[in-house]
Amino acid sequence: MKGKIVLEEHLTTDLNNSLWNASGEAARNGKAYMDDVDARLLDPDGRIDEMDGWGIDIAVLSLTSPGAQSILDRAKAVDFAKRTNDEIAERFTRKHPTRLRAFATVALQSPRDAADELERAVTELGMLGALVNGYTNIGHADSAQYLDEAPVWEFWERAAALDVPVYLHPREPLPGQQRIYEGYASLVGSAWGFAHETATHAIRLMLSGLFDRYPTLTVIVGHLGEGxxxxxxxxxxxxxxxxxxxxxxxxxxxxxxxxxxNFYVTTSGHFHTKGLLDTISEIGMDRVLFSVDYPYESMQTGCEWFDQALLSENDRIKIGRTNAARLLRL
Incomplete structure (x- = not known):
């Protein structure tokens, strides 16, 4: 299928790379794999070439995890988010304005500043919403502020007023909650821990009353809905x-x-037709969106699976393009 839209596609910036040490990722995933990922995260032109090869028209980009959510100093986190969005616009979206769009980085260490930055990113930089990498550390690395908690509702109010989606992206469980993974470090991240952490976070949003107060809010979750x-x-x-x-x-x-x-689900990194059909049966065809999770997954793997999945062509077009175009007003 040509003309696909994908929306859990990651990048990094020079600013981000100056803050984070990727040695933990390399240890878990293998150095060669992470060296390749790191090079692709910074390369807009190579990304476009691959998109052309696999029938992807538009990619909506976002800063790789953990992004702003792990910065312990509030003022530094707020500054990081603004500078990151400016760098994404300069390096990626303005360079390829018809092919690359973006979700904003926001620093929920200060929900009001996060709301203001979301509005700036949407209205001035043309961004399509926000992507939040799970909980936000407040004060120390083993603390968490979840998105359903009272201080964050000021941010949600602005997202509702702007009528833009928020992508709830995974991050690892808090260090103090990782006992069950001891001896099995490969399970902490994307292989298993991401899904459990993010699904529970999404349930907190559902139970909090957030969607009763702001019934038009839209949250996107990846990996076929994290289970x-x-x-x-x-x-x-x-x-x-x-x-x-x-x-x-x-x-x-x-x-x-x-x-x-209130939720949409993407196929990012979960290329399994039985899982896709189960997801459709629970949430409906109109709320499922194709995505790859590039460069942690390959466009070839994701697109070859999706283009051959047992779907009607009408449904393939909905999931591959028109649902996302409607949601993001593309």
Whole structure:
């Protein structure tokens, strides 16, 4: 299929590289793999060449994890987000304005500044929403502020007013919550830990009452929904059975309703047709979006799978292009 749109596609910047040591990623993934990834993260022209080869028309880019979310100093995080968005615009989106678009980096260490930066990025830089790499560290590396918590609602109010989506991207569980992975370091990140962390984070949003206050909010999750299409019906059933218990949050509706009304799911890094069909059966064809997760995954692998997946051509066009074009007003 030609004309595809992808929207969990990553980049890095010189500023980002100056802050983060990638040795942990290299140890887990292998040095050769990460050397290749790191080179591709910085290369807009090579990305365009690959997009041309695999029928991708537009890629929506975002800063690789953990980005601003790990910066402990609030003022530095706010400055990092602004400078990052400026560098993305200068180096990527203005260079290829019809092919490369972007989600903004925001520093939720200061929700008001994050809201202001989201608005600036959307209205002045032409960005299409925000991507947030999971929880935000506040004060130290083993702390977390999750997106459902009260200080962050000021940011959500602005996202709702701007009517732009927020992509909830994974990051590793907090260091103090990684005991179960001891001895199995390969499981901490994208192989397993990302999905558990991000699915739970999404459920927190559903239970918090956030979507009751801001019913038009849109959240995107990748990797075929981080397991939610399969597990959410079980969760909904058990929460109903526990309805007289404690700790149910403030939600006025069932979790499955929020999933259907306020979430979109991408195929990023999860190229499995049975999983895709299960996702469609739970959330509907109109809320599934094709993505690759480049350069952590290859465009060839993702596109060869998607172009040959057992779908009608009408459905392939919806998932591959028109759903994303409608959501992002492309």
């Amino acid at each position: 939610l299409p399969l597990m959410l019906p079980r969760l909904e059933h058990r929460l109903h059975m526990q309805r007289d218990g404690a700790g149910l949050g403030q939600a006025q509706r069932r979790v499955g309703e929020y999933f259907s009304d």
